[in-house]
Amino acid sequence: MDDSDAKATEEAIEACISDGCNIIFTTSWGYMETTAEMAEKYPDIYFSHGTGYMSNGKNFNNYFGRIYQVRYLSGIVAGMNTKSDKVGYVAAQDSSNSEVTGGIDAFAIGVAAVNPEAKIYVAVTNSWDDPDKEKAASEQLLDMGCDVMAQHCDTPYPQTLAQERGVYGIGYNSDMSKETPDACLTSVIWNWSAYYTSAVKSIINGTWDGSNYYGGMAEGLVQLTNLASFAAEGTQEKVDEATAEILNGSNNVFDGVMETNTGETVGTENGTLDDAMITGGIDWYYKNVVIVD
Secondary structure (H helix, E strand, C coil): CCCCHHHHHHHHEEEHCCCCCCCECCHHHHHHHHHHHHHCCCCCCCEECCCCCCCCCCEEEEEEEEEEHHHHHHHHHHHHCCCCCCCEEECCCCCEEEEEEEHHHHCCCCCCCHHHCCCEEEEEEECCCCCHHHHHHHHHHCCCCCCCEEEECCCCCHHHCCCCCCCCCEECCCCCCCCCCCCCCEEECCCCCHHHHHHHHHCCCHHHHCCCCECCCCCCCCCCCCCCCCCCCCCCHHHHHHHHHHCCCCCCEEECCCCEEEEECCCCCCCCCCHHHHHHCCCEEEECCCCCC
């Protein structure tokens, strides 16, 4: 984030404080460091930052969730519905960003669970918000023959262009069947109200302790929207089966020894990656991921 973005974030926070707000949620990775600084400046204001990793254990915490659980489920959907065994994925950041990379890997593990022959072709834009690059990346993947398009980027181009080409898409952040009803198989979405409600209640009733929050499917924080009627036969059954395994704890997505796309291995037999590693330590791609130039 450049200085102008930091200044804009600071000004927005100051405006909230001037309006009398004593609980401030900052909702993007790029706001993190400025939020940390403002929390030190205003120790009597509660600050809660979405994504990222910084907190002070007092008036500034971090909240995020196990979105990888639903990414995994959406990978199952992709694996069940690709005919070319080429799945496209437009990613905002490269492997140095664990949030994006972990999402790709969870998705890829889901694909492999039902379709070990399929590959996930990832085009990286290196920007959180660059419509031109996101459009170009989508077109590149579609030109390669990808017939299911997934994404971790801000514009709907992976979905709208998939519909234009007559192939499938898997949305992110909102139910994208509204924009692309003929293409959207399902969408990976957040229900942030699950956290906001609990956070505000904890401040009101005096139980706020500054600890970080990390919820998942069990808490209703992350969800998969209803499958399209045109999804391949058997898709719903596979999703239901995997959902039950996640909720009963028998499937944590990043389980056991996993092979990367460079032939190395991560993880341990009978073990699973912990939330801290998934959130901040994943810098590798699963074995079926191909990074396109």
